[in-house]
Amino acid sequence: MGKPxxxxxxxxxxxxxxxxxxxxxxxxxxxxxxxxxxxxxxAKLAALESALGSAIRGKAEVVRLSLVxxxxxxxxxxxxxxGVGKTTLAQALARSVDSSFHRLQFTSDMLPSDVVGVxxxxxxxxxxxxxxxxxxxxxxxxxxxxxxxxxTQSALLEAMNERQVTIDGRSHILPTPFMVIATQNPVEHxxxxxxxxxxxxxxxxxxxxxxxxxxxxRDIVRNFAExxxxxxxxxxxxxxxxxxxxxxxxxxxxxLVDYMLAIVExxxxxxxxxxxxxxxxxxxxxxxxxxxxxxxxxxxxxxxxIKRLAGPVFAHRVVVNARAALAQRRGDLGDRIIEDILTxxxxxx
Numbered sequence: 001m002g003k004p005x006x007x008x009x010x011x012x013x014x015x016x017x018x019x020x021x022x023x024x025x026x027x028x029x030x031x032x033x034x035x036x037x038x039x040x041x042x043a044k045l046a047a048l049e050s051a052l053g054s055a056i057r058g059k060a061e062v063v064r065l066s067l068v069x070x071x072x073x074x075x076x077x078x079x080x081x082x083g084v085g086k087t088t089l090a091q092a093l094a095r096s097v098d099s100s101f102h103r104l105q106f107t108s109d110m111l112p113s114d115v116v117g118v119x120x121x122x123x124x125x126x127x128x129x130x131x132x133x134x135x136x137x138x139x140x141x142x143x144x145x146x147x148x149x150x151x152t153q154s155a156l157l158e159a160m161n162e163r164q165v166t167i168d169g170r171s172h173i174l175p176t177p178f179m180v181i182a183t184q185n186p187v188e189h190x191x192x193x194x195x196x197x198x199x200x201x202x203x204x205x206x207x208x209x210x211x212x213x214x215x216x217x218r219d220i221v222r223n224f225a226e227x228x229x230x231x232x233x234x235x236x237x238x239x240x241x242x243x244x245x246x247x248x249x250x251x252x253x254x255x256l257v258d259y260m261l262a263i264v265e266x267x268x269x270x271x272x273x274x275x276x277x278x279x280x281x282x283x284x285x286x287x288x289x290x291x292x293x294x295x296x297x298x299x300x301x302x303x304x305x306i307k308r309l310a311g312p313v314f315a316h317r318v319v320v321n322a323r324a325a326l327a328q329r330r331g332d333l334g335d336r337i338i339e340d341i342l343t344x345x346x347x348x349x
Contacts, residue, residue, distance in 0.1 A: 041246060042297045045071075048096055048234045049295070055092035056085050058216025062209050064295060065312055066093055070240070071247050071291040074204025074284060075160050075180040077145075077316065081187050084209045087143055090181040094139035099237040100175065102134035103141040106148035108191060112155035116165045117172075130167065135159055138175055138237060142182040146192045153199055156180060160202040177240050197275065197319060204284045205309075206316035243294070250290035251300040255348035260285050260306055266341045267318055273337060275319035285313045303347045311338050 045067065052063045066089060069076045076093075078086040094101040104115065117133035134140065135156070145153065159165050163174045182203070184195070200206075212220060235243075260282060268276030289305040315334040 038297070038299065041243060041294070044235060044239065044243065045295050051096045051232050051234050052089070052092050056089045056209070057219050058212045059085075059089075059209055062089070062207055064292075065205060065207055065309075068288055068291040068295055068309075069205045070177075070179060071244055071294060072204060072284070072287040073177070073179075073244055073247075074288070075202060076182070077200070077203040077206040078181065078183045078209065079186050079206055079316075080209045082185055084211060086183040086209060087141070089209065090141045090143075090183060093181060094141060094179075096232065096234045097139070097177075097237060097240055098233040098235065099138035099177070099240075101139045101141070102137040103143060104134055105143050106145050106152070108147060108149060110148045110152050112152050115152060115155045116159070116167060119168050128168075130170070130172070132172070135165060136172070136174060138177055138179070140178075140180050142180055144184060145182040146184040146195055148193065150193055150196065153193065153195060157199065157202065177237060177244065197317075200316050201278055201280055203316065204288060205312040207312055247287065247290045247294050249299070250293045252286065252290060253301070253348075256289070256301055256303065256306060257286070259303060259345065259348050260289075262345045263306070263310060263314075263341055266345060267314065267338070270337060270341065272320060272323075272333075273318050274321040275317075277314050277317050281314055281317045285309055288313055307342055307347075310342055311335050314338050 049063060049067055052067065053060065056063055066076055070093065076090075078089060080086055091101075091103070104110075113133065115133050116135050117131050119128050119130050121127075122129045142156070155165075159174060159178075160180055163176070163178050164171050165174065166172075180203075184192075211217075264277045264282050264285075267273055270276070285306065288309045289301045292305045292309060293299070293301045315332075315338050318334050318337065320333050320337070
């Protein structure tokens with residue numbers, strides 16, 4: 001028998017829920033019921049950027065990109081020589097949000113249980129109890145992450161990708177927002193364990209701070225006492241979640257998606273690269289471009305967003321082949337190859 005007219009299949013009306021709609025809007029629906037008008041959101045972001053700028057002087061682009069990484073729900077790897085402010089930037093970013101924060105100084109004798117926690121036997125209750133590790137926090141500063149063993153480094157993989165950890169067959173959900181900010185020194189190699197590609201791919205961005213200019217360094221020297229003051233709390237955790245949800249509403253034109261994918265395809269076919277950008281990297285650039293547009297007060301992305309972000313998002317994901325590495329012997333060879341690829345891809349008008 002045919003279906004009655006009243007029960008005939010009809011398209012899903014706006015406001016109704018379906019499984020596909022729920023999956024597509026899952027991250028937005030998880031955000032708390034905080035409502036920001038775009039001008040209010042922009043003012044909040046400007047205040048947060050100003051607070052970070054007072055901690056890291058003369059590095060406006062680094063500060064902005066670290067904020068973009070937070071809004072894009074990504075993890076940040078800060079790589080540079082000692083003493084340029086890697087840990088200072090990480091602490092300022094974490095402490096400017098009214099949420100929990102833990103710092104881990106990674107060493108060669110650290111165990112995975114020192115990061116994720118451990119299950120112990122309680123003699124009083126005669127039962128095993130789980131003791132959460134420092135990873136159960138909103139912001140985790142993994143200082144000198146390349147000084148610990150690969151076994152301990154791998155303890156972060158599940159947490160960074162799935163926002164949960166599994167211990168003794170049980171999954172434990174991490175608090176939200178959750179962000180890992182890791183630092184490492186690319187110059188000192190004694191007693192270090194380079195991060196594998198699978199670990200590097202979990203980081204949305206890799207930033208290099210670099211030395212400050214003369215005027216900024218003079219300001220740093222004269223205002224050392226002010227720089228040691230605890231960073232001001234600018235946003236609450238619920239406000240960060242809502243700003244992250246707003247990122248998903250930023251429009252990305254199809255021509256810009258084609259532009260991103262053309263850059264990714266070039267990395268996979270480049271003669272000097274043994275490994276190109278993964279689909280996770282493509283997703284990362286898409287989210288980061290949306291977040292950068294939001295930080296700059298726009299509800300749409302532009303080609304310059306992608307050009308600015310391609311290096312920080314892609315350079316640490318590509319693997320330079322041995323021939324090119326031996327020929328040039330440069331630590332920033334991946335960045336230079338990404339810059340070269342950007343000149344070969346037509347920019348959409």
